[in-house]
């Protein structure tokens with residue numbers, strides 16, 4: 001069964017007197033364990049789509065199923081609960097909490113949404129810290145580490161709750177090319193090790209080639225799906 005399935009998905013915004021069709025009749029299916037990138041020019045609808053998959057925004061029409069749940073009609077409270085259980089997020093500006101250490105930033109989602117005993121929490125934080133190659137950096141604060149290291153921490157934080165799906169909106173936008181490629185390679189390795197599905201968006205053609213499934217958007221429409229598992 002597909003982990004994410006969209007059928008004739010639409011999202012429109014009212015902008016003054018005009019209606020913007022940000023996502024305009026998009027259908028696709030993403031299998032578990034995929035590494036998928038939405039690509040397309042600025043304004044093509046990538047963030048809008050990721051926001052709907054992440055239950056941060058609701059479709060105007062069409063159906064959207066994530067992990068077997070129709071998410072198109074969830075209330076804000078149900079959406080928050082669903083996100084906590086199933087979805088991790090990575091942002092282009094890392095979004096780490098500056099007054100918390102690397103270790104505490106990663107532990108934070110477990111404290112917020114999971115009722116785990118302290119020892120289980122410690123083991124899980126240490127597992128993901130090691131998985132992203134930051135085992136010896138847990139005591140540092142975000143301002144003491146590089147951009148690439150910050151994004152590694154963000155990947156660890158997205159994985160710590162054992163989310164099935166991680167959404168990353170332009171995760172490499174603030175990184176140089178070499179670091180960007182390392183972060184994409186890291187996501188791929190995390191997919192291999194933990195079976196997590198990663199969906200990211202990018203405009204950067206240098207990064208695009210590293211995804212296994214590339215879904216290209218133009219003006220809110222899906223114009224091509226390349227690779228295995230993405231069916232338009």
Ligand SMILES: Nc1ncnc2c1ncn2[C@@H]1O[C@H](COP(=O)(O)OP(=O)(O)OP(=O)(O)O)[C@@H](O)[C@H]1O
Pocket residue numbers: 013014015020021022040041042043044045046047048049203
């Ligand atoms: N809240 C909103 N209100 C009005 N229009 C919006 C809103 N959010 C997005 N849009 C419009 O919807 C379209 C798609 O925007 P979106 O942010 O999804 O594109 P994108 O592909 O992610 O762009 P970028 O690569 O620049 O982030 C754009 O025309 C944008 O101006």
